Amino acid sequence: MWRGSLVCGLIGWIAAAAPACAFIAYVSNEKSNTVSVIDTDKWVVTKTIKVGQRPRGIEFSRDGKTVLVAVGDDDKIEVIDVASQQVVDSLPSGPDPELFTQDAAGKILYVANENDNTVTIIDLEKRVRVGDIQVGVEPEGMAISPDGKILINTSETTNMAHFIDTATREIVANVLVDARPRFAEFKRDSSELWVSSEIGGTVSVIDPAKRVIKDKISFTIPGLRREAIQPVGISITGDGKTAFIALGPANRVAVVDAASHAVTKYLLVGQRVWHMAFTPDEKYLLVTNGVSNDVSVIDVAAQKVIKTIQVGELPWGITIARQP
Amino acid sequence: MSVTTVGQPRSGFSFAQYLTCLNGIVWREALRFLHQRERFVSALVRPLVWLFIFAVGFRQVLGVSIIPPYETYILYEVYIAPGLMAMIQLFNGMQSSLSMVYDREMGNMRTLLVSPFPRWYLLFAKLVAGTAVSLLQVYAFLLIAWFWDIAPPPLGYLTVLPALVLSGLMLGALGMLISSGIKQLENFAGVMNFVIFPMFFASSALYPLWRVQEGSPLLYYVCLFNPFTHAVELIRFALYGQINLTSLAVVGACTLAFMVGAIYAYDPSRGLARRGPAGGET
Numbered sequence: 001m002w003r004g005s006l007v008c009g010l011i012g013w014i015a016a017a018a019p020a021c022a023f024i025a026y027v028s029n030e031k032s033n034t035v036s037v038i039d040t041d042k043w044v045v046t047k048t049i050k051v052g053q054r055p056r057g058i059e060f061s062r063d064g065k066t067v068l069v070a071v072g073d074d075d076k077i078e079v080i081d082v083a084s085q086q087v088v089d090s091l092p093s094g095p096d097p098e099l100f101t102q103d104a105a106g107k108i109l110y111v112a113n114e115n116d117n118t119v120t121i122i123d124l125e126k127r128v129r130v131g132d133i134q135v136g137v138e139p140e141g142m143a144i145s146p147d148g149k150i151l152i153n154t155s156e157t158t159n160m161a162h163f164i165d166t167a168t169r170e171i172v173a174n175v176l177v178d179a180r181p182r183f184a185e186f187k188r189d190s191s192e193l194w195v196s197s198e199i200g201g202t203v204s205v206i207d208p209a210k211r212v213i214k215d216k217i218s219f220t221i222p223g224l225r226r227e228a229i230q231p232v233g234i235s236i237t238g239d240g241k242t243a244f245i246a247l248g249p250a251n252r253v254a255v256v257d258a259a260s261h262a263v264t265k266y267l268l269v270g271q272r273v274w275h276m277a278f279t280p281d282e283k284y285l286l287v288t289n290g291v292s293n294d295v296s297v298i299d300v301a302a303q304k305v306i307k308t309i310q311v312g313e314l315p316w317g318i319t320i321a322r323q324p
Numbered sequence: 325m326s327v328t329t330v331g332q333p334r335s336g337f338s339f340a341q342y343l344t345c346l347n348g349i350v351w352r353e354a355l356r357f358l359h360q361r362e363r364f365v366s367a368l369v370r371p372l373v374w375l376f377i378f379a380v381g382f383r384q385v386l387g388v389s390i391i392p393p394y395e396t397y398i399l400y401e402v403y404i405a406p407g408l409m410a411m412i413q414l415f416n417g418m419q420s421s422l423s424m425v426y427d428r429e430m431g432n433m434r435t436l437l438v439s440p441f442p443r444w445y446l447l448f449a450k451l452v453a454g455t456a457v458s459l460l461q462v463y464a465f466l467l468i469a470w471f472w473d474i475a476p477p478p479l480g481y482l483t484v485l486p487a488l489v490l491s492g493l494m495l496g497a498l499g500m501l502i503s504s505g506i507k508q509l510e511n512f513a514g515v516m517n518f519v520i521f522p523m524f525f526a527s528s529a530l531y532p533l534w535r536v537q538e539g540s541p542l543l544y545y546v547c548l549f550n551p552f553t554h555a556v557e558l559i560r561f562a563l564y565g566q567i568n569l570t571s572l573a574v575v576g577a578c579t580l581a582f583m584v585g586a587i588y589a590y591d592p593s594r595g596l597a598r599r600g601p602a603g604g605e606t
Binding site for chain 1: 380390395396397398399475
């Protein structure tokens with residue numbers, strides 16, 4: 001009996017240790033003007049792709065065939081073909097594109113142009129710029145509601161989250177948040193919108209229906225000055241139960257109970273942790289550490305940092321999808 | 325007359341008899357340890373003070389470089405845990421040496437030495453006993469450390485065992501070698517000042533060697549040639565399921581050297597016999 005259990009246990013252990021699925025992560029390196037490709041089976045950089053100047057925002061297209069990367073100093077969005085791992089095309093944006101988001105169908109791309117106070121709308125099929133929306137000063141964070149009706153843009157200097165109607169392409173509401181809002185993320189059930197404020201050191205939890213702040217998450221790490229805690233990237237699990245928040249120069253990722261909004265744990269990662277992305281199975285969360293030039297891997301279930309991988313200089317954004 | 329057999333290695337004992345002897349010595353040491361609750365508590369308090377108080381103040385010291393066997397950034401308390409495990413063994417080794425001096429002063433050692441088993445075997449058994457006690461202390465420390473979020477991979481608790489046995493033997497043999505040179509219990513304070521503290525502080529237990537090298541290249545070499553550094557590194561790597569071959573070689577060689585030295589020092593015709601009758605032949 002016990003032998004049977006032992007064998008089963010062993011098989012289970014081996015199965016647990018074996019990689020479940022092969023994913024591929026693309027990391028934009030702001031300073032070295034490259035994109036590092038990481039194999040999530042072996043946790044190694046398999047290729048470094050040369051891109052335009054100052055790559056930051058990066059995202060897989062909805063069909064998974066291309067990766068879009070905003071190259072700020074070249075004022076455009078470059079398109080990397082996943083099969084050939086080369087830049088094959090570019091899309092027009094406004095000056096200094098930083099972050100962007102796509103609609104659910106993957107037909108429209110909304111780009112925050114940091115130096116132009118606008119959000120540019122790009123038709124991905126026709127590959128043309130179809131309009132601009134005037135927003136606050138230094139637009140950055142971009143998120144689209146799960147139903148696709150509301151686009152969120154945060155403006156760093158105006159300290160607002162702008163609610164934009166995607167049909168009329170007009171701002172329908174503004175929510176004032178703490179200083180320097182960097183990133184916005186919806187819960188998958190649309191119940192909450194989280195906006196990080198880098199200088200304010202908080203994450204505002206906004207009720208998207210009422211468009212008011214219903215809670216504010218703040219962070220305290222023993223031994224660290226308050227100014228060193230600067231929330232930026234946010235990732236919330238699909239079940240809406242756990243959130244991870246990158247705390248910039250605090251070199252920590254905060255684990256937050258997404259229901260109660262209480263911080264439950266701080267995970268030590270590299271220096272100046274910035275943005276993050278889940279593997280599609282949500283088993284791992286990868287975070288970029290800008291100053292230490294690496295990417296840390298967090299085991300989501302265990303809430304533990306398991307590995308850190310060296311990439312290019314000043315890693316900024318990250319996107320992950322299944323291997324083609 | 326059984327007296328004539330003392331100190332003379334005798335062949336002809338069966339393996340079972342050797343085991344009985346080993347069992348007797350280990351069991352005596354274990355009972356002695358378990359009955360001295362204060363000793364158990366103090367053996368645990370020492371590393372825990374370092375962990376709970378010292379490490380908190382130094383939390384920001386690390387976190388800037390990833391060094392093997394770690395695969396990511398670690399908190400300072402995670403870094404010093406293997407050093408504290410080795411510290412437990414270092415103190416335990418010295419404590420065993422203290423008990424040897426005590427036994428010799430009190431005359432208890434005669435009981436051990438009249439045994440017909442070869443002296444080297446008796447000393448080895450004493451070493452094994454001391455190491456077994458240190459293992460109890462280290463695992464108790466690891467259990468408490470687990471609640472402090474120092475959680476190596478589950479398999480690490482098993483893979484660290486051989487490393488702990490070897491480092492325990494090395495530090496125990498060192499203690500035994502030192503004890504052969506201490507005539508009185510009062511001299512033990514010298515061991516603290518001249519052995520334990522320099523060995524512990526001039527090692528990789530508290531700071532990684534690259535950090536030491538930044539501060540003082542000379543100290544770096546002192547640390548590098550300190551066998552305790554290699555005991556710490558052997559434990560550190562084994563705790564994460566890896567083998568540090570250099571440390572393994574150094575610790576293995578030092579264990580052998582200290583053991584041979586201790587056996588030589590306790591040889592009645594050379595070591596203790598020259599220093600007088602205490603603990604010598606009856």
